Ligand code: C2E
Ligand code: MG
Ligand code: MG
């Protein structure tokens with residue numbers, strides 16, 4: 001995997017090339033074979049109603065069960081997969097797996113109406129084939145379209161022409177939900193909010209971090225509270241749902257509820273887990289509240 005352009009083809013022997021760079025290249029080189037060998041797994045993190053604590057959705061988060069490194073998080077390989085273009089194939093695999101799992105949950109617990117939320121990389125959203133990819137994932141698995149949500153970042157929504165991507169209108173026409181991920185951290189060109197049929201805004205972790213109750217001893221960051229308050233009002237004025245990401249304490253959950261945020265996601269409600277633990281939770285076996293870290297499975 002050559003980063004050699006511009007530096008000559010002997011760049012691989014460059015003594016200045018850092019160990020981190022080499023490790024990165026090695027990881028990237030291993031991605032296609034890992035996909036063929038079935039080394040990726042999808043974990044699911046609950047998205048919970050702040051009103052009654054019920055689990056209304058789960059976010060699909062991919063992990064690499066690496067034979068030597070153990071469970072590798074997406075922050076270490078999604079960027080690489082975007083650079084090499086593998087994200088299209090990997091993303092399609094995640095989408096299929098998520099639709100299959102959600103279909104199984106829907107079959108066993110139809111009254112739960114559990115939505116599965118899948119991240120779409122900019123490169124996937126930008127590919128016109130995405131509409132067929134999503135339509136075929138739905139028809140092959142039998143998952144009702146309204147139980148699938150697609151998460152896009154602000155920058156992924158806005159194409160280079162300064163217009164929201166055309167394929168997003170066609171995706172919305174399929175009946176799937178669209179969510180803006182990490183809302184408030186991109187270059188917020190709010191034009192897409194006027195035009196696109198968006199269903200949900202996910203408030204980025206950094207805003208939620210500044211939301212603290214009296215319980216943890218630290219003073220609340222009023223500026224973050226006011227930003228969250230304003231963003232929730234904006235969302236509700238447009239009839240959108242709001243999910244707060246990275247909710248880590250009960251005090252945060254309580255404050256966010258007071259600010260009329262609809263749903264929350266984060267360690268407080270449960271870490272990302274293998275599909276089986278979501279099934280157990282749907283059966284009523286596992287309550288909400290603080291719990292341990294993520295385990296492989
Ligand atoms: P994201 O979509 O914003 O996902 C939320 C991230 O917050 C996840 O990190 C999740 O594990 C983490 N998180 C959960 N609870 C807490 C908490 O209480 N506090 C904090 N600070 N963080 C929490 P993860 O799983 O490492 O994923 C990182 C990013 O990788 C995701 O951010 C998403 O952008 C990307 N990603 C993950 N899976 C996929 C995928 O299948 N396709 C694409 N395109 N991107 C993916
Ligand atoms: Mg992680
Ligand atoms: Mg996401």
Ligand code: MG
Nearest residue numbers: 181182202245
């Ligand atoms: Mg996010």
